[in-house]
Amino acid sequence: MNNFSATYTDQYQLAMAQVYFKKGHKDHQAIFDYYFRELPYNGGYAVFSGLEYLLEILSNIRFTDTDLEFLKSQAFEDDFLKYLKDFKFRGSVYSSQEGDIIFPTRPVLQVEANIIEAQIIETILLNLLNFQTLIATKASRIREVAGHASLLDFGLRRAQATGGYFATRAAIVGGFDGTSNVLAGKEFGIPVSGTMAHSYVQSYDDELEAFRDFAAGRPKDCVLLVDTYNTLKSGVPNAIKVAKEMEERGERLLAIRLDSGDLSYFSKQSRKLLDEAGLDYVKIAASNQLDEYVIKSLLEQQSPIDIFGVGTNLVTGDPDGALDGVYKLAYSNGKPRIKISESIVKITLPHKKQVFRIKDDNGKCIGADAIALSNQERVMQMFHPFEPYKSMELSKFHQEPLLQKVMENGEMLINKRSLQDISAYSRERLSELPLEYKRFNNPHIYKIGISGALRDEREKLITTYKEKLK
Amino acid sequence: MNNFSATYTDQYQLAMAQVYFKKGHKDHQAIFDYYFRELPYNGGYAVFSGLEYLLEILSNIRFTDTDLEFLKSQAFEDDFLKYLKDFKFRGSVYSSQEGDIIFPTRPVLQVEANIIEAQIIETILLNLLNFQTLIATKASRIREVAGHASLLDFGLRRAQATGGYFATRAAIVGGFDGTSNVLAGKEFGIPVSGTMAHSYVQSYDDELEAFRDFAAGRPKDCVLLVDTYNTLKSGVPNAIKVAKEMEERGERLLAIRLDSGDLSYFSKQSRKLLDEAGLDYVKIAASNQLDEYVIKSLLEQQSPIDIFGVGTNLVTGDPDGALDGVYKLAYSNGKPRIKISESIVKITLPHKKQVFRIKDDNGKCIGADAIALSNQERVMQMFHPFEPYKSMELSKFHQEPLLQKVMENGEMLINKRSLQDISAYSRERLSELPLEYKRFNNPHIYKIGISGALRDEREKLITTYKEKLK
Numbered sequence: 001m002n003n004f005s006a007t008y009t010d011q012y013q014l015a016m017a018q019v020y021f022k023k024g025h026k027d028h029q030a031i032f033d034y035y036f037r038e039l040p041y042n043g044g045y046a047v048f049s050g051l052e053y054l055l056e057i058l059s060n061i062r063f064t065d066t067d068l069e070f071l072k073s074q075a076f077e078d079d080f081l082k083y084l085k086d087f088k089f090r091g092s093v094y095s096s097q098e099g100d101i102i103f104p105t106r107p108v109l110q111v112e113a114n115i116i117e118a119q120i121i122e123t124i125l126l127n128l129l130n131f132q133t134l135i136a137t138k139a140s141r142i143r144e145v146a147g148h149a150s151l152l153d154f155g156l157r158r159a160q161a162t163g164g165y166f167a168t169r170a171a172i173v174g175g176f177d178g179t180s181n182v183l184a185g186k187e188f189g190i191p192v193s194g195t196m197a198h199s200y201v202q203s204y205d206d207e208l209e210a211f212r213d214f215a216a217g218r219p220k221d222c223v224l225l226v227d228t229y230n231t232l233k234s235g236v237p238n239a240i241k242v243a244k245e246m247e248e249r250g251e252r253l254l255a256i257r258l259d260s261g262d263l264s265y266f267s268k269q270s271r272k273l274l275d276e277a278g279l280d281y282v283k284i285a286a287s288n289q290l291d292e293y294v295i296k297s298l299l300e301q302q303s304p305i306d307i308f309g310v311g312t313n314l315v316t317g318d319p320d321g322a323l324d325g326v327y328k329l330a331y332s333n334g335k336p337r338i339k340i341s342e343s344i345v346k347i348t349l350p351h352k353k354q355v356f357r358i359k360d361d362n363g364k365c366i367g368a369d370a371i372a373l374s375n376q377e378r379v380m381q382m383f384h385p386f387e388p389y390k391s392m393e394l395s396k397f398h399q400e401p402l403l404q405k406v407m408e409n410g411e412m413l414i415n416k417r418s419l420q421d422i423s424a425y426s427r428e429r430l431s432e433l434p435l436e437y438k439r440f441n442n443p444h445i446y447k448i449g450i451s452g453a454l455r456d457e458r459e460k461l462i463t464t465y466k467e468k469l470k
Numbered sequence: 471m472n473n474f475s476a477t478y479t480d481q482y483q484l485a486m487a488q489v490y491f492k493k494g495h496k497d498h499q500a501i502f503d504y505y506f507r508e509l510p511y512n513g514g515y516a517v518f519s520g521l522e523y524l525l526e527i528l529s530n531i532r533f534t535d536t537d538l539e540f541l542k543s544q545a546f547e548d549d550f551l552k553y554l555k556d557f558k559f560r561g562s563v564y565s566s567q568e569g570d571i572i573f574p575t576r577p578v579l580q581v582e583a584n585i586i587e588a589q590i591i592e593t594i595l596l597n598l599l600n601f602q603t604l605i606a607t608k609a610s611r612i613r614e615v616a617g618h619a620s621l622l623d624f625g626l627r628r629a630q631a632t633g634g635y636f637a638t639r640a641a642i643v644g645g646f647d648g649t650s651n652v653l654a655g656k657e658f659g660i661p662v663s664g665t666m667a668h669s670y671v672q673s674y675d676d677e678l679e680a681f682r683d684f685a686a687g688r689p690k691d692c693v694l695l696v697d698t699y700n701t702l703k704s705g706v707p708n709a710i711k712v713a714k715e716m717e718e719r720g721e722r723l724l725a726i727r728l729d730s731g732d733l734s735y736f737s738k739q740s741r742k743l744l745d746e747a748g749l750d751y752v753k754i755a756a757s758n759q760l761d762e763y764v765i766k767s768l769l770e771q772q773s774p775i776d777i778f779g780v781g782t783n784l785v786t787g788d789p790d791g792a793l794d795g796v797y798k799l800a801y802s803n804g805k806p807r808i809k810i811s812e813s814i815v816k817i818t819l820p821h822k823k824q825v826f827r828i829k830d831d832n833g834k835c836i837g838a839d840a841i842a843l844s845n846q847e848r849v850m851q852m853f854h855p856f857e858p859y860k861s862m863e864l865s866k867f868h869q870e871p872l873l874q875k876v877m878e879n880g881e882m883l884i885n886k887r888s889l890q891d892i893s894a895y896s897r898e899r900l901s902e903l904p905l906e907y908k909r910f911n912n913p914h915i916y917k918i919g920i921s922g923a924l925r926d927e928r929e930k931l932i933t934t935y936k937e938k939l940k
Contacts, residue, residue, distance in 0.1 A: 010626060010650040012664030019670075019687035030673065070656040075690065115673060122667075126627035127634060156480055157596035158792040163633025164597060180480040186540040194482030197592075199799035200489075202807040203500065203585060217489035220545065229810050233939050260811060316791030322628040322782045329669035337672040340699050341730060469703050 139174025382449025514913030609644025852919025
């Protein structure tokens with residue numbers, strides 16, 4: 001699934017590219033910043049996801065002959081189509097690592113390439129990074145509240161068509177343990193698991209017989225769904241009978257699953273029945289419209305739930321439909337570039353840049369990233385990007401440069417990690433962030449500043465354009 | 471993109487299928503209902519989408535050799551894997567037509583197949599129909615308020631990864647005219663269009679020169695983005711200069727695009743400037759966080775906008791992340807089946823069924839669909855599905871059967887229509903629905919009832935299971 005057509009783009013990228021081509025701008029070098037403006041979920045951080053997948057796509061993306069035929073039918077010109085026939089992304093990418101925690105305004109990634117290549121890849125870059133970062137962030141929030149419980153992605157049926165495949169990938173980056181999605185499991189090496197559906201139990205005349213057959217068929221990972229008819233009067237007692245029969249065969253029932261009703265009440269009652277039957281090893285799985293708030297509440301009520309299956313709210317990123325990531329020109333043809341706007345927060349930052357994470361002597365984040373020009377090695381003082389009188393002294397802190405060159409001439413420079421490794425890295429980075437940035441209600445605001453040199457460069461450009469308009 | 475692996479499913483489908491296989495249930499015939507419980511957007515109707523695409527998938531879906539190897543590594547057994555090697559969907563599908571308006575509780579589609587096939591396709595069926603129905607419904611709401619304006623899908627960059635491709639398909643079903651998504655345009659025969667990005671204008675030292683080059687490159691569909699620096703002082707005056715130069719060459723500027731600021735104010739001011747310059751034929755396109763409410767308000771303010779580009783809120787279905795469509799067993803192995811629940815609205819409807827749309831003598835919907843047993847030709851009286859004392863006389867009305875056989879033995883029985891034809895059908899069906907069901911605030915509730923015969927069958931099953939639990 002990593003063989004994408006370069007037509008996975010917006011038409012205007014190609015329209016602009018053709019103009020660049022015809023006007024002889026095709027070798028103009030450009031730098032674009034990828035960043036977002038608002039944290040999802042009113043949260044305190046986001047988890048960057050999609051990078052390693054994107055880099056694979058970028059190293060493979062091409063126009064096929066049928067793509068070019070289609071573009072010809074769309075009035076693109078022959079000399080330009082001939083150029084596209086040899087299209088390949090040959091640029092460089094500077095980026096935060098996948099799994100790192102990221103914050104608004106600061107470049108998360110920079111693309112440096114000729115302007116045609118940089119423009120054609122914009123759409124797929126935004127498409128893959130925005131969505132996976134949204135879902136990894138959601139998953140990370142759920143992981144934060146779930147303690148030692150297992151977290152499984154059950155979302156494919158409510159996912160946005162094939163977007164579900166990417167949702168699963170991002171869920172693992174954010175801290176989930178496994179998925180029900182067989183294809184994603186196969187492609188990404190993710191542990192795949194599942195239980196049974198109500199339809200399975202319904203298809204039998206008798207719940208006990210249904211459970212028995214299932215245990216016989218899956219003795220090593222048997223999970224019985226206990227709420228088809230009546231959880232405490234029928235489902236759990238039948239599961240206990242089957243668990244006892246399994247014991248006689250030297251097997252162990254892995255878990256029961258609750259999928260309706262008050263999960264706190266039913267998990268406690270079920271735990272009691274299981275324990276009374278000597279089945280303290282049988283786990284309890286729960287599903288049904290879960291999200292970080294419900295799971296937090298269930299665990300605060302000391303609900304004995306060991307496994308959470310999370311579906312719709314995970315894979316759709318509900319209640320936020322999208323991360324508002326953008327891709328803005330910062331430099332082209334030897335000159336810094338800027339977009340002016342009536343609203344100062346929409347004015348872009350010119351030039352190639354570096355971003356520093358500010359840390360104390362113990363390696364803990366102090367809650368600030370500083371954006372600098374790429375040739376700055378440290379930032380002594382950072383300024384609020386939009387409020388000129390706010391600044392912060394940084395000279396006494398450690399400064400970790402965040403943007404690393406991860407692609408050069410269209411070739412990946414980093415080794416691909418497993419999703420589990422990316423996830424472990426993400427958890428480690430998150431552990432450097434103080435708790436006040438992780439709470440759900442009014443989290444502390446992580447500071448993003450710009451260096452004096454960058455601020456001055458931006459001011460110069462704004463002044464130039466204001467002069468022009470007079 | 472219609473070659474899906476049968477591993478595009480939840481693991482439990484395969485776990486259950488293996489049990490059915492081993493227990494000799496593999497030829498048990500089953501009937502599943504696809505339906506949803508709540509209308510999205512607190513709206514009065516939904517638009518069914520995804521069917522024709524799904525049927526193509528179902529007629530092609532297989533397990534590849536690498537799929538089977540993967541399943542072997544997941545502890546599936548050899549004899550079952552051998553069976554899966556020849557897997558093909560050989561069932562029948564009875565369905566409402568794609569594009570029809572649909573309502574909660576009533577089956578939108580029924581699958582009749584052996585229980586293994588019916589179970590394995592559940593996930594992809596839900597995945598494709600839930601999402602496309604959600605987005606077609608959103609698109610239809612936007613179409614309802616947009617009058618004669620053109621509606622373009624600009625959402626790919628904020629879409630849920632490759633889900634964006636399906637969002638575009640569904641947007642056309644719901645009433646959109648075109649898309650920026652080149653791949654979707656190519657695959658589905660959708661008109662593709664686009665304008666230019668701010669980065670294009672920024673990449674020039676001079677906005678006027680940027681506009682000139684673009685007009686030279688795309689003389690037939692030139693749209694100029696006028697808000698990079700200053701809409702009224704720079705963008706529109708430069709666009710007017712270029713439009714005049716185009717006139718001298720016998721060309722016409724198609725449109726200008728506004729992407730920020732107060733779209734009502736700027737569209738009126740821009741219209742005035744264009745008209746004063748004799749450019750009354752130049753259209754105005756607008757984009758930036760649009761949805762049905764914003765477009766309705768813009769048009770109520772008489773904003774002279776001819777083209778709306780809708781992105782994030784269309785393709786993500788915001789504010790609703792998903793349609794809650796489910797797939798429930800109604801019949802298997804010669805017996806009607808039911809799922810009991812503490813909550814009556816979650817009790818399923820047994821048996822193979824038909825659904826009738828109730829209409830008056832003029833072919834207008836009276837606002838009711840009646841669910842019957844499949845052998846009933848008419849419904850004389852329908853009952854509220856969950857409130858036993860509510861009923862409605864139907865004998866004097868026309869009754870249109872909604873579920874048609876669209877697939878038999880895994881082969882499509884209907885001719886594939888273009889998306890534009892599906893869309894036209896959808897608009898026609900929507901025109902049969904009175905306005906009170908289409909308003910945004912507290913729309914009138916469309917009635918769904920069940921026939922007396924179906925109600926009695928359900929009661930019988932509930933009684934049987936309650937007896938068992940005593």
